[in-house]
Amino acid sequence: MSVDAKIEFPVIEFRSLDLERGIDGWHRLCNKVREACETFGCFEVVYDTISTEVREEMFRLMKELVEVPVERKQKNVLPLPNYGWVGPGSHVSSFYEGFALEDVSNYDSVKNFAQLMWPEGHPRFCDIAHTMGTQLEVLNKLIWLMLIDSYGLGDDSLKLNYITIMRMMKYMPPPPGENETGFFPHTDKPVSTLICENQIPRLEIEANNGQWIKLTNLSPSSFVFVVGDPLMAWSNGRLKSAKHRVMIREDKDRFSIAAFVFPNKGTIIKTPKELIDEQHPRVFKDFDFMEFLSFVFSDPARTRDSGQLLYEFAALTPPVSN
Numbered sequence: 496m497s498v499d500a501k502i503e504f505p506v507i508e509f510r511s512l513d514l515e516r517g518i519d520g521w522h523r524l525c526n527k528v529r530e531a532c533e534t535f536g537c538f539e540v541v542y543d544t545i546s547t548e549v550r551e552e553m554f555r556l557m558k559e560l561v562e563v564p565v566e567r568k569q570k571n572v573l574p575l576p577n578y579g580w581v582g583p584g585s586h587v588s589s590f591y592e593g594f595a596l597e598d599v600s601n602y603d604s605v606k607n608f609a610q611l612m613w614p615e616g617h618p619r620f621c622d623i624a625h626t627m628g629t630q631l632e633v634l635n636k637l638i639w640l641m642l643i644d645s646y647g648l649g650d651d652s653l654k655l656n657y658i659t660i661m662r663m664m665k666y667m668p669p670p671p672g673e674n675e676t677g678f679f680p681h682t683d684k685p686v687s688t689l690i691c692e693n694q695i696p697r698l699e700i701e702a703n704n705g706q707w708i709k710l711t712n713l714s715p716s717s718f719v720f721v722v723g724d725p726l727m728a729w730s731n732g733r734l735k736s737a738k739h740r741v742m743i744r745e746d747k748d749r750f751s752i753a754a755f756v757f758p759n760k761g762t763i764i765k766t767p768k769e770l771i772d773e774q775h776p777r778v779f780k781d782f783d784f785m786e787f788l789s790f791v792f793s794d795p796a797r798t799r800d801s802g803q804l805l806y807e808f809a810a811l812t813p814p815v816s817n
């Protein structure tokens with residue numbers, strides 16, 4: 496993929512013949528995924544199990560979604576702060592609009608969302624959003640499994656009860672001649688995220704040297720996997736939560752979809768003991784995910800650069816080696 500100044504952003508192809516646990520191809524993928532997540536905190540995954548037809552249809556339906564009256568959009572409220580409908584001119588940016596579909600792999604939950612937006616119902620939206628959301632959940636699980644295998648851990652070491660929240664976003668073009676922040680720089684607070692866009696490349700990732708890498712050439716079958724703060728904590732700081740942002744330019748509307756892994760109430764984020772030793776002393780305390788979210792969304796923490804919030808909330812100083 497083409498990137499700014501010679502930093503090679505990882506592109507990993509998930510061919511179905513390599514996706515059998517234990518075979519050589521699987522181990523090669525595990526190592527690549529781990530290396531990408533340790534170096535960049537994210538990578539481009541080429542995954543054609545989610546068909547381009549479903550994906551394109553989803554973006555077409557999102558164009559219908561943004562046309563529903565504001566009174567209906569306002570009904571998209573989630574119990575989590577800052578999730579739910581966020582209209583243009585919010586804290587995110589003047590040019591952003593986002594909806595949140597809670598528990599997207601659960602058909603009834605998708606139906607409830609559709610009923611709020613289209614009181615007469617919208618079976619096509621339900622089918623496509625549920626299919627896409629469920630497939631994104633499967634892809635995320637696959638990537639987690641690769642991370643577990645690459646560290647030689649047991650299956651239970653990253654076993655959480657969670658839901659997948661699918662955020663559907665639109666970025667409007669800024670005034671002519673201007674380059675604008677569509678989504679401010681941040682690390683994700685859910686455990687991990689998969690992002691895709693309607694072929695309008697505007698996502699940027701911060702590399703270790705502080706340089707922003709523009710993801711300009713994602714394939715139509717690609718998704719961007721992003722390590723969130725809790726996954727970084729789980730891995731004892733080996734995996735990096737990637738700072739990312741969306742920079743928009745005057746031309747077309749950009750639509751994107753992000754599938755976030757949200758642990759259920761009461762979930763404790765805990766580093767497996769196998770990832771702690773003399774060389775890798777424990778960096779973060781165990782913490783309750785919801786308490787971390789409350790911290791993040793409490794003032795004044797929310798207004799600060801989010802790249803440091805995990806450290807402020809959970810870092811052990813000094814790190815401990817047992």
Ligand SMILES: O=C(O)CCC(=O)C(=O)O
Nearest residue numbers: 664678690698741751753
């Ligand atoms: O729209 C995008 O590509 C990214 C959105 C994002 O980073 C987020 O919702 O956390």
Ligand SMILES: [Fe+2]
Nearest residue numbers: 681682683739
């Ligand atoms: Fe994000």
